[in-house]
Amino acid sequence: MRMRLNQACRSGNIAIYMNPIRVIVAGAAGRMGAETVQAISSAPDLDLVAAVDKSRAGEDCGTGLAIRDKLGETLDSVPADVMVDFTHPASAASNTMSALKRNVAVVIGTSGLSSEDLSAVRLACMESGTPALLVPNFAIGAVLMIRFAELAAKWFPNTEIIELHHDGKADSPSGTATKTAELVSEARESVPRKTVQTIEKHPGARGANVKGIPVHSVRLPGYVAHQEVIFGAPGEILSIRHDSMDRKCFMEGVKLAVREVRGLSGFVVGLDKLIFKP
Numbered sequence: 001m002r003m004r005l006n007q008a009c010r011s012g013n014i015a016i017y018m019n020p021i022r023v024i025v026a027g028a029a030g031r032m033g034a035e036t037v038q039a040i041s042s043a044p045d046l047d048l049v050a051a052v053d054k055s056r057a058g059e060d061c062g063t064g065l066a067i068r069d070k071l072g073e074t075l076d077s078v079p080a081d082v083m084v085d086f087t088h089p090a091s092a093a094s095n096t097m098s099a100l101k102r103n104v105a106v107v108i109g110t111s112g113l114s115s116e117d118l119s120a121v122r123l124a125c126m127e128s129g130t131p132a133l134l135v136p137n138f139a140i141g142a143v144l145m146i147r148f149a150e151l152a153a154k155w156f157p158n159t160e161i162i163e164l165h166h167d168g169k170a171d172s173p174s175g176t177a178t179k180t181a182e183l184v185s186e187a188r189e190s191v192p193r194k195t196v197q198t199i200e201k202h203p204g205a206r207g208a209n210v211k212g213i214p215v216h217s218v219r220l221p222g223y224v225a226h227q228e229v230i231f232g233a234p235g236e237i238l239s240i241r242h243d244s245m246d247r248k249c250f251m252e253g254v255k256l257a258v259r260e261v262r263g264l265s266g267f268v269v270g271l272d273k274l275i276f277k278p
Contacts (some may be wrong), residue, residue: 004211020047023212023258024080024104026095027087028067029056031168032247036084037090039251044211046051046258052080072093075102082258083108089171093117095133097124105264106132107257112171122267131264135271136175138253143271145242146180153187156231160207164218164226176227178210179270184229184260185211 023040027033028051040048041063050068051061057069068074074077075083075098085092085101089112096106097120113121113134125132137143153159163177173181191212200206207214224244231238244250253271260274 013181020045021082021258021262022047022049022080022131024050024052024074024078024083024099025061026052026071026085027110028061029053029059030086031166032250033084033086034062034088035247035251036109036254037063039248039254040084040258043255046255047081050074072098075091075099075104080104082261084254084258089117091115093121096121100124100128100130100132101126103130105130105261106252107261108132108134109138109247109254111136111175118267125267131261132267133257133264133273134267134269135253135257135263136179136269137225138250138271139225139242139244140253140259140271140275141249142176142225142242142244143253145227145229145240146176146183147241147272147276149180149231150183150187152229152231152238152240153184154189156233157188157190158192158232159184159188160214160216160230160232161210162216162218162228162230163224164220166223166225167219169219172219173208173210173215174217174225174227176225177215177217180227180229181210181213183216185213 023046025033025036037048037051040046048063051065052068052071052074054069056067059067061067082105084107085095086094086109089110092108092110093113099106123134161177161180163174165174165226168256198206207216211278228239228241256274
């Protein structure tokens with residue numbers, strides 16, 4: 001067993017840690033889940049205590065731990081401080097509420113949850129007194145992109161968003177694009193006036209309307225996660241873009257969320273709440 005301390009005690013060049021943050025990863029066999037398993041296992045102040053995924057039950061998760069198939073049983077039998085969920089929109093809310101009922105804080109990386117799901121999670125946080133953090137995007141650069149777009153919206157109300165992801169992503173628009181559109185819509189001081197009547201020869205040609213912002217989703221093999229926020233004004237274009245070429249870029253954000261979630265109150269949305277603390 002590795003002994004770890006939240007505040008490192010150093011003897012020579014060796015950091016000794018006690019009381020690590022005990023983490024369960026749900027959806028451990030998926031792309032993000034598998035990357036998270038490795039990131040948690042390699043962090044000196046975090047301890048992967050269980051990996052759960054119905055599709056690969058019994059297999060080694062890559063760290064010597066066998067993947068489990070039943071989350072409820074795992075939560076009951078394995079002491080944990082935080083659960084990270086990278087499963088599916090159909091199961092993420094129920095997984096989260098199962099953890100909250102057992103006083104395990106939750107980091108939700110699964111996107112596509114319905115408004116009803118979010119309301120249920122928010123209520124579960126209140127009733128259990130245990131926090132949950134929903135993160136649309138764990139990349140630090142993506143969080144900065146959204147903040148920059150929010151700042152630009154005051155001066156450039158004409159905005160469109162293009163988000164591009166791998167063809168295995170189930171939901172669209174992405175959680176990042178939806179969050180960006182919501183913040184841009186709130187930040188801009190005027191709503192652009194339509195100069196022509198839009199005629200869509202094929203429904204959806206102008207993208208989804210998210211809070212008055214057109215959002216276009218692309219799903220193709222070869223992409224990981226990419227987004228461009230385009231602002232237009234007479235005589236100029238401002239483009240703010242972020243590209244994730246490897247899922248490793250999300251791991252610093254995942255670890256930050258795991259380390260900080262227990263200090264939050266209730267249900268919180270966005271890694272920006274941790275990065276841009278007052």
